[in-house]
Amino acid sequence: MTPLPDWLTSESSTPFPPSRRKRGRWLEKTQRAAAEFFHADLFSEEFARKKGLLQKLGARSKIVAAASLFVLTSFLRGPLALAFVLAGILFLAMLSRIPLKDLTLRKGPIVLWTGLLPALPAMFSFVSPGESLVASLGITRPGFATALLLFLRVAASAGIGFLLILTTSWQDLLSGLRGLGLSRDIVEMLGMMGRYLALLVAGLEDRLWAKQSRTILPEKAREARGWIAAEIGMLWHHAAALGEDVFLAMKARGYSY
């Protein structure tokens, strides 16, 4: 075997540039929240097993109620009405023994990302011209109202979705969809999608840990963005490879299309 080089056998005294920069943990937290959603919420059934109000209802009725609420939410135009729906969601969560802290703090980052980001551009005059609200930033009053409405709609819809998923086991959810007349093929596809999505997310979580273990100095935002971009590419590549393997495994078991 080639002998070890001097730098590897010497005392580990390599200096590193001191840094007082705090770590930008928003990215990590959001990724963790997404990973937890799959591990802890969708598949662990921690809350679905509790004896709360929504847990007592059948999956079919919950799916129908959630779908109706989704439609209702998309037609509501007043922020107050949407805020009322949000309050109702929190109240139902309480009655279903889901800790409010869990629903707000842990799911909050996901809602913020999915709700706030798409809504942000609507605040500015180049998208929503009108009476100025914060002139220096180019935020207009109608723009702010639109963004708020959009955000509240996303938050309410996400809340309804979380309630349904948290209080129903994945199996019951799929059976409920089947009971509502959805074809067996589609339900099976959904089941597989959930299963493999969880696998990919678990992989992403591991990658985050691995990256963390090799990160000596806090990353610059640009580096973090670069990593995320590379991860998206990698995830795409893995998803395609996994899809191909699953399809071949199905074919090997007699699946024909």
Added chain:
Amino acid sequence: MAPLFEIQEASFSYEGGIPGITGASLAVNAGERVAILGANGSGKSTLLKMMAGLVFPQQGRVCAFGRELSEKAFQDPSFRALFRKQVGMLFQNVEVQLFSSAVSEEIAFGPRQLGLKREEIELRINDLLGMLRIEPLRERSPSRLSLGEKRKVAIASVLAVNPDVLLLDEPTSGLDPRSRREFLEFLQALHRAGKTLVTATHDLDIVPDLADRAYVLSEERKLVASGDIGEILGDTSRLRAWNLM
């Protein structure tokens, strides 16, 4: 002398109450070779992740370099940098460990953070590629390599910052016999050079080459035994009970 790592009654569960490890206590001294043995799902990887400061116990404590490992400790940039520089981890699923676009970039990731000069980084890349006999992979994308090649690139990327401690999770899984032999010799050479090796595995064949002492985890994710490697491997009835043979 205080142990390098000291774990006291540490328990950890993943989100959703999925158990990781229950009430584990162990100590690792500088320059030691220690194995953590256990069947699949016994909590070996969780224990290593705790030692690597990636997850933190909900009960008990984990100390390294005389300081308790906690989220708060890692918010201190100097401790974080010192710890990440000194402790390298090789993950069981090496796939997750490689994120750069080329093997050379992967190896350079750590040294760049140390602020090393370009020539020094090049030297380290060349040395590691040569030692692990993977020079032809230099500009290849890590995602396109075989499992054995990925494992070699992963260890090269960990070693590039010259850590004092190596946490190895099933380090030889997926390696062909020759690569496995060479890899074990390589790890032995690193130990002779003073590195502390902590290896989590259920492959008893590699244990005598990689450890002098062992801790055993049961399938209930509890630490059930510890001792010299000869003593542990000699007790076949207990090895069967622990589902290790």
